[in-house]
Amino acid sequence: xxxxxxSGGGSVQDGGSLRLSCxxxxxxxxxxxxxxxxxxxxxxxxxxxxxxxxxxxYHADSVKGRFTMSRDNAKNTVFLQMNYLKPEDTxxxxxxxxxxxxxxxxxxxxxxxxxxxxxxxxxxx
Numbered sequence: 001x002x003x004x005x006x007s008g009g010g011s012v013q014d015g016g017s018l019r020l021s022c023x024x025x026x027x028x029x030x031x032x033x034x035x036x037x038x039x040x041x042x043x044x045x046x047x048x049x050x051x052x053x054x055x056x057x058y059h060a061d062s063v064k065g066r067f068t069m070s071r072d073n074a075k076n077t078v079f080l081q082m083n084y085l086k087p088e089d090t091x092x093x094x095x096x097x098x099x100x101x102x103x104x105x106x107x108x109x110x111x112x113x114x115x116x117x118x119x120x121x122x123x124x125x
Contacts, residue, residue, distance in 0.1 A: 002026040002114045004095045009119030012085055016123070020080040022095030022116060029071060033101050034078045036069060037109055038091035038121075047107040048093070049080060058106055063089075085123045092118040 008020040024032070035050035049059045049069035057069050066084045071077070078095065095116040096109070105111035 002032075002097060004097060004114055004116035006093065006095045006116040006119040009093060009121045011122040011124065014085065014087060014123060014125045016085050017081070017083045018085065018121060020082065020093055020095075020119060020121075022078045022080075024076045024078070024097060027097070027099070028073075029076045029078060029097075030073045032097045032099055032114075033106070034069075034071065035096045035098075035106065035112060036078075036080045037094045037096060038089075039094070039118075040091040043091075045094070045109045047109070050106045051078060052103070052106075060107075082121070085121075087123045087125045090121060090123050092120050094118045 003025045005023045033052045036048040037045050038048050039045040047060050051057045051069050051071050068081045070079045096112040097114040098112045
């Protein structure tokens with residue numbers, strides 16, 4: 001059974017940084033596509049970033065140049081480095097994984113099999 005455990009959320013001021021971590025158990029991370037989604041109150045869950053098993057990364061336009069997703073195979077963990085945070089980045093951030101998702105479906109939350117419990121990120125102005 002695949003489990004995803006996120007950590008690293010918190011409260012920061014506008015312009016600050018945070019690094020989210022997602023530890024994977026039950027499967028080797030490099031055999032999975034992994035992603036980060038976020039959901040703000042009253043809004044739909046939205047794509048943030050993804051990394052495929054071949055190491056290719058994809059980032060939403062809203063976070064390009066500020067957020068970077070990476071993977072550490074030895075630690076079976078993926079990360080989301082978030083810099084220059086803005087109040088509109090405030091949301092619950094979810095780690096997700098899938099063994100068969102195709103490229104065109106990466107941005108669709110309904111296409112991912114595994115989800116973490118979420119971690120809150122709050123950015124104040």
